[in-house]
Amino acid sequence: MKQIHFTTETELNSILDASDAAYKIFSRLNVDIRASFLEEIAAQMLLIQTAITETASQETNLPLQRIESEFIRTIHQLKSYAANCRLGLWMDVRIDTKDSEPGTTLNDLRKTYLGLGTVAVFGASNFPLAYSTAGGDTACAFAAGCAVIVKAHSAHLQTGLLVSEAIEKAVDLFGLPKGLYAQVIGKGNEIGEQLVMHPKVKAVGFTGSYSGGMALHRLAMNRKEPIPVFAEMGSVNPVYLFEGFLSKHTDLVAGWYADSITASMGQFCTNPGILVGIKSTWLDLLIEKLSAKIDKVSPQLMLHQGIADAFRTKRNALINTNGVRLMTTDIETDHSLKAIPSLASVDAKLFIENRALHEEVFGPLSLVVVCENYEEMTLVANIIEGQLTATIIADEDELSQHPAIEEAIKDKCGRLIFNGVPTGVQVSFAQNHGGPFPATTDSRFSAVGADGIKRFSRPVTYQNYPEALLPPELQNSNPLKIMRTVNNKMTRDSI
Amino acid sequence: MKQIHFTTETELNSILDASDAAYKIFSRLNVDIRASFLEEIAAQMLLIQTAITETASQETNLPLQRIESEFIRTIHQLKSYAANCRLGLWMDVRIDTKDSEPGTTLNDLRKTYLGLGTVAVFGASNFPLAYSTAGGDTACAFAAGCAVIVKAHSAHLQTGLLVSEAIEKAVDLFGLPKGLYAQVIGKGNEIGEQLVMHPKVKAVGFTGSYSGGMALHRLAMNRKEPIPVFAEMGSVNPVYLFEGFLSKHTDLVAGWYADSITASMGQFCTNPGILVGIKSTWLDLLIEKLSAKIDKVSPQLMLHQGIADAFRTKRNALINTNGVRLMTTDIETDHSLKAIPSLASVDAKLFIENRALHEEVFGPLSLVVVCENYEEMTLVANIIEGQLTATIIADEDELSQHPAIEEAIKDKCGRLIFNGVPTGVQVSFAQNHGGPFPATTDSRFSAVGADGIKRFSRPVTYQNYPEALLPPELQNSNPLKIMRTVNNKMTRDSI
Incomplete structure (x- = not known):
């Protein structure tokens, strides 16, 4: 059993200073590095698999076998987001070169996606691994180039600490700034509310109840700077x-x-x-x-x-x-x-x-x-x-x-x-785990599948920008060899 | 000069009943028809070009030449959204067939995008054509398969009525339900507020001031069912x-x-x-x-x-x-x-x-x-x-x-x-007209470029669904011949 330390507001402020600084470095690393980092988290979790699954089973009353399959799923998710991060389709790279349509394309425009900043992740009680500390939201946020602060779920604190250790080891091994990941722990809802209200938090991922999701959504929307909240709040699945x-x-x-x-x-x-x-x-x-x-x-x-x-x-x-x-x-x-x-x-x-x-x-x-x-x-x-x-x-x-x-x-x-059952959410590219309100707070996004990364990233267009200073995915030579839409045609070719 | 009629709350209710019913029909028409409808709006506007440009110039004090170039831009936008609607890349069609990854893809999943419902559009005073009645937001909403209600801008009511006529003629010519498009007019802000608060409105597009955009955003977020608002609220463009x-x-x-x-x-x-x-x-x-x-x-x-x-x-x-x-x-x-x-x-x-x-x-x-x-x-x-x-x-x-x-x-x-100037927003695929708060209420979206359509649509995944009942973009034969991601590879091939 690890000691539980409740995060103070002062600690929260320094955690967020560090995460903001870490985001600025991490978001500029190319998708290959971010993908390898996700794979390293999976590798670190595999090293302590037994400790994680036994602890999670004890904390949640879920049978060990069920937790073991959730563990495998979580590892698959991390690897799948890594693969998709590298594949780069989620960045929807678009390039319109100058004069490709005479009279219209007077400038060279190149669009890619940039992480939003620090993402606050609120995990679910019913999925202590797949929708928690190193679950889908965390994987998506890292893939997008964001820093992550997880609000630990009080129902599985020890599991959260173990998984956090795995993430922190991956951060260390990759020489990334320590601020890239942190977990905060609170007695009640206060620390979560402080997190969502903090000016350095730029997005929220939540999985849980309608009342919990809506409380955070309302807080986030009524901030001076509203921030996007993707809250998956369950449903009756008729x-x-x-x-x-x-x-x-x-x-x-x-x-x-x-x-x-x-x-x-x-x-x-x-x-x-x-x-x-x-x-x-x-x-x-x-x-x-x-x-x-x-x-x-x-x-x-x-x-x-x-x-x-x-x-x-x-x-x-x-x-x-x-x-x-x-x-x-x-x-x-x-x-x-x-x-x-x-x-x-x-x-x-x-x-x-x-x-x-x-x-x-x-x-x-x-x-x-x-x-x-x-x-x-x-x-x-x-x-x-x-x-x-x-x-x-x-x-x-x-x-x-x-x-x-x-x-x-x-x-x-x-x-x-x-002709099937709704339970069992396949983790693959074409999956959508979202839906109209009140199932989620924003039906335009999904918590599962590569497009989940889009929740935490935003488009940026470079106009007539010097080739050497463009991010790799926008450079003429296409060094990442990703699929891009160049003058309205999809291609992996260089320009 | 056309007579101005102020919309009453009772009228608003019947307008929204009609638009909701129209959405249900229109959203199921395939992208070819939606694209042709956008082109017809452009054609109808061209038939009354002089009346529109002269009226807009009189109402806004903008020189006729400036309005004429905005007219051309608006026609280009409608055609460009039509082309992109047809091209179908915005739908990000993903198909994972059963057993394409043994052990993982146990089901056949196919993802496409569906319009959100009725979209309320608030046009800008400074762009009476390109960001108003038949401007980018309206074009995006139609392309997504939504119905549109425009809140007429009081600074160019006559222009709005003329352009509305063109849209209504296109609706008639295509035999679409009349409720697909309506314009509402009010003396103050009340009708706009009623529109945003109406349960049958499912999204809002706004171009204008910070105070106006934030007022609508706060209303929309504090509804019983929060709805997405994309408000472009300007900036200082350093x-x-x-x-x-x-x-x-x-x-x-x-x-x-x-x-x-x-x-x-x-x-x-x-x-x-x-x-x-x-x-x-x-x-x-x-x-x-x-x-x-x-x-x-x-x-x-x-x-x-x-x-x-x-x-x-x-x-x-x-x-x-x-x-x-x-x-x-x-x-x-x-x-x-x-x-x-x-x-x-x-x-x-x-x-x-x-x-x-x-x-x-x-x-x-x-x-x-x-x-x-x-x-x-x-x-x-x-x-x-x-x-x-x-x-x-x-x-x-x-x-x-x-x-x-x-x-x-x-x-x-x-x-x-x-090395250029920020004014002059090229309408092309790689454009991004958006940005971090307070430039917009959601930096993850753009008001210009084909991805603008995404503001008003949401993913839906079909699991093991009968081929004959799938929307055309998801059928094996790929009748629309669009680019799709099939088992993680982009292709126009049939399955």
Whole structure:
């Protein structure tokens, strides 16, 4: 166990002076160096893998196996951001040479991206590795050329300290300024608020609750200098069940969703919290099979007391709502940290009227919304707020017969899944982990995938600038050999 | 003269119902159709070119010749956004096929961009065409697949009505829903505020003053559902004069800047408001020549009374500031709408201490900041706030001898110009018209160039989606023949 030191406001000021100075050096290093640095963080984490995974498992109550796969994912993320940083597509390099379009291009313009400055990262309780200290936000910020200050999550402080050590070793090994990375620790919310309000912080990455994300967003927006906040605040990830597919594959769907709802005690931001179906024997059968499977999942410890208490309160409020039917067995748990995996159902009419039923219950619970017909399903799809994901379970031809539902669903989500489950966020180039408010504070960005780097960088155009003083990605010879748009054509060629 | 009708709140509600419905149809049309629609707006404007340019010139006091070139620029912008909309690079299409990276890509993911919804556009007084009704923001919003509501600028209502007619004709000719475009008119700020607060408005584009932009930004951020605001709020566009180049080209630089400071009575957001030089005979000579040239420019009418009054007040405050020296002749004007082209100077020590001197004086005025040496110039570059542009006037080798100044300048601007003037914003792919706060409310975006479209669109990823139901840009056959990133490689090939 490492000693916990709470950061004072004076310390915070010197941390930010150092990070600002470090940013000025780091942001000018080329993408190859930044990429290698990310790979070094991964290497340093691998050296202390067992310590990290055991500590994280102890701190979060998540099974070691689950943490081990998250560790592998985190290493993959770091390497993937490194590869993409080097590939350079995120910089969208554009070059318009003088007179390439006579009468229009009177100047030579060259555009690249520059890191915003110091980024404050607030990690998630449910992903102590992949969305925390050296998680996606930190990797994106470093790839963009930013300095990073992580606000340690109180639910996994020891894990955070171990991972911070790995980052600090990488900083040392690369001879980078120590200020490039720091972690701050506070007893309550105060240190996080001071961080977001600090004039030297230029952007915020957050993963967590709606109330936490919005509190930071409002602070940041009402600063004298507003700064961008990307807050991923979870969602209910609605699943729309069409009759044709369901009637043929009830077992399959029940199996998919029993796992998806209860895996890691439902503590995923992409957990399917609402299943929308059409009143039918098939839906009854699905509910029956799903309830039976969920009943077989024994209550397990949740991440921490706050989350366990919130789940209990929200679950109880839900199942005691007039018109809501609990479909699983209402057992007692033997521990206040344990959650009861649950399935409930409600008629769409009631769901549409009662906004409280649309809210996320973070944990192993789904609400089946029973619609009279597809018109009612369209109403539900239209009334539901912005989501990280939405899922359509359907035969292809029946989906194409209901374009209004498909359109309504599409307008509300960042990722649209066909015949699958929303849990399991693949880390690859085409991924989008974002979505319309209130899923995130800015639907134009993603927390996963190479474009996540864009959250923390801004375009700069050089006009008629001397070749020798241009950053390498803009030089005629294209020394980084990246793909560039030169006079509206994509090419790796030199100019 | 067309009759002016002030939009009521009830009318605003029905306008927004219609625009929301129109968005749902328009956003699903493919980029070819959206591009052709933009071209049709240009064609419709060309049919009434004389009426538009004469009206705009009368309403803004800008010379007809200046308005005519702005008209041509506006047509070029519409065509350029159409071309870029069709080219499709702004959609950053990414496709990761299943098993392209075994163990990682377990799903087929395909990412494209979707318009945000209805965009509210607030045009600028100084660009009644290029940054107004059918200006860059409107073109970007349509290209993204959004509906547009323009808040008419009270300084050029008749121009706005004429251009609106052209847009409405294009809407009709394309058989698009009428709600796709509307203009609202109000006596004060109220209608604009109602627009920004309306739940069916999903983004805001603004070009104008700091106070106007920040008022809308704060409203939008404190909505129940915050929405993105891109406000371009102008800047002082500092120019850094290095001794070597200046000593050899004093005449040339004086000529460039006399024009750049006084063209259109300095009413450009990229007007060079601050010139930073090193105390020397060369700088004295530049000031002398520049003052003589500026003195020869006769006072002309400004855009409207509010802008003329603000210029007079701010100019007087500046030249009456202790330590500020007026270098041009302090003449009287014969009309309260006329501005006196002016040059003043101040020592850097005083400039650094007095923040009021850093503020934009919108009009034909520049302040020369006289530094003792390059260290003081570095201090000035570090203390200046975020800017749309910064300009370096230097020999290449002397610039490379002062990396600290160059770095400080780079961190504060969206466009960095070498040996030129900041006025004249080339409309091409590599352009960036944006910059760190307070130049804009979000430095990650640009108001000019194809990436401007990104302000009003968001990524959506389709997971394992049926081929036939994918938008065309994501289909295997690549029917739009756009460049896509397939399994981390850029290609136009089909899959």
